Amino acid sequence: MAQAFPRNCPRCGAETIPSQRFCGRCGLSILPPDRAQQVFSQRGPREASEDSFSLAHQPPSTFQERYPARPLNRDHSDLTQQEDDFAPPSSRRGPPSQRRRPGLIGIALLVLALVIILGVALYFVLPLLGIGKASQSTISTTDLQTTINYAGTDITLQNVQQANNFLDDPMTHSDGMLRVHVQETNKGKNPTTLLYPNIAHVLLPGGKEVSLLYATNNPTLAAGETQTTSLDFAVPASIKANKIILRLGATNEARMDIPLQPHADVSKYATKSIDINKTASYFSLNYQVTQATTQWSLDGQQAPKGMRYLTLTFKIDNPLLQSVIAGSPFDYMQVKAGTQTVSPQQANVPITFASHVQGQDGSAVFLVPQDTTTMTLLLSTKDGDGFDPGTVNFTI
Structure with missing residues (x-):
C-alpha cells in the first residue's frame, strides 16, 4: 500500500x-x-x-x-x-x-478640479435658464436737439438717457449711467476724425469733471458726411441730467460747455459777424475793414485753449498813378486785443497793388482771447518804416 x-x-x-x-x-x-x-x-x-x-x-x-x-x-x-x-x-x-492611498494634496487637487468644472458649467448654463442674468434697468429719455460746431463739424445732441445700467455697454456700471446720442456732420472741405475719449467729458454739479466711459464710434467723416454715436458716462443716478453739462474739447483746446437741457442756449459759441466799414490809410493805400467774424474753429481746427479766431475782410484802393508794393501783410498787419498784440495766422492780402486799383479784396485771420470784445487793427511795421500807422477800432 x-x-x-x-x-x-x-x-x-x-x-x-x-x-x-x-x-x-x-x-x-x-x-x-x-x-x-x-x-x-x-x-x-x-x-x-x-x-x-x-x-x-x-x-x-x-x-x-x-x-x-x-x-x-x-x-x-x-x-x-x-x-x-x-x-x-x-x-x-x-x-x-x-x-498607496491618495494624500491630502491629491484630494485637494481633485476637489479643486471639481469646483472649476462646476463653476464653468454654471457660468454657461445659468444664463441660458435666465438665472443670475443682469437685467436692463428702467431708462429715462430727454429730448435735446441742440447743435454746436466743434472743429468744423456740426454736432447735434439728439437726446440724453439715464439708467442704473446699460446692458449694451461693455463697461457699464450698475449704480448710474448717462448716455448722450449725438449726430455728426462734417461741414468742412476736408475729412475729420472725432476722438471722443479726448474731447468728450461731463461736468457735474460742484465742478467735478467725468471722463468718457464708452463711445460706440470715433467717426472719421468725409466732407459732407453724417454719422451717429452714443457717448456713455458713469454718473450717479441721483444726479438729474438737466443739472449736467457736456463739455467738448481737449484740455489744450477752446472747450465748449453744453447744458443737457432741451434746446440749450449755445449762442456764445456760434460764429458771429459784424459790419465795420471803417477805413485806415497806410503806405498811400486806403484799407477799408468791411467785416469782422469770430469763430471757435477754422478749417477743421479747434482754436487753442482760451482763444478764438478773428477774421477781418478788406477792400483796398490805390489812388496813385503808380503801382504800390506794400509787402507781406504778415509784416505790417496786427490786431491789439486787450493786452495782447498778435500777427495773422493766415492772410491773402495782395503784396502789390496796381495803379488806380479800386476795391481790391483781401482778408486776414488772427487768434484773439475769447473774453476780449474791443480790438484795434494796426497797420505798421514793427520796426517803423517812415509811414504813419493806420488804425481801425471795432467792437465785436
Whole structure:
C-alpha cells in the first residue's frame, strides 16, 4: 500500500499539494518513499541524490532565516503570501493596509478640479435658464436737439438717457449711467476724425469733471458726411441730467460747455459777424475793414485753449498813378486785443497793388482771447518804416 502524501510539511507545517516535491517554505523533500523511488529511477541515482542532498540536507537554519515559519491559514491566504515571497521585489504585493492611498494634496487637487468644472458649467448654463442674468434697468429719455460746431463739424445732441445700467455697454456700471446720442456732420472741405475719449467729458454739479466711459464710434467723416454715436458716462443716478453739462474739447483746446437741457442756449459759441466799414490809410493805400467774424474753429481746427479766431475782410484802393508794393501783410498787419498784440495766422492780402486799383479784396485771420470784445487793427511795421500807422477800432 502506497504511503499517503503529507498535507503539511513535517518541518515547518506549510500546506502542500500532491504533486509538490519540496516544501515551498523550508525546502524539505516531502515526497512519499514510493514516489521518491520513482523519481530516483527516472532521473538516475546521481541526480536524485544531488537533489536530496542539496535540499534535504541543507542546514535548517538557512531556510528558517530566509523563510520563517508562519501559522497555517486554512483560507489559502498563505499561498498568496508564498507567491509574493518567491516573486521579484519589484512585483511583490504589499499588504492591503500598506497600499498607496491618495494624500491630502491629491484630494485637494481633485476637489479643486471639481469646483472649476462646476463653476464653468454654471457660468454657461445659468444664463441660458435666465438665472443670475443682469437685467436692463428702467431708462429715462430727454429730448435735446441742440447743435454746436466743434472743429468744423456740426454736432447735434439728439437726446440724453439715464439708467442704473446699460446692458449694451461693455463697461457699464450698475449704480448710474448717462448716455448722450449725438449726430455728426462734417461741414468742412476736408475729412475729420472725432476722438471722443479726448474731447468728450461731463461736468457735474460742484465742478467735478467725468471722463468718457464708452463711445460706440470715433467717426472719421468725409466732407459732407453724417454719422451717429452714443457717448456713455458713469454718473450717479441721483444726479438729474438737466443739472449736467457736456463739455467738448481737449484740455489744450477752446472747450465748449453744453447744458443737457432741451434746446440749450449755445449762442456764445456760434460764429458771429459784424459790419465795420471803417477805413485806415497806410503806405498811400486806403484799407477799408468791411467785416469782422469770430469763430471757435477754422478749417477743421479747434482754436487753442482760451482763444478764438478773428477774421477781418478788406477792400483796398490805390489812388496813385503808380503801382504800390506794400509787402507781406504778415509784416505790417496786427490786431491789439486787450493786452495782447498778435500777427495773422493766415492772410491773402495782395503784396502789390496796381495803379488806380479800386476795391481790391483781401482778408486776414488772427487768434484773439475769447473774453476780449474791443480790438484795434494796426497797420505798421514793427520796426517803423517812415509811414504813419493806420488804425481801425471795432467792437465785436
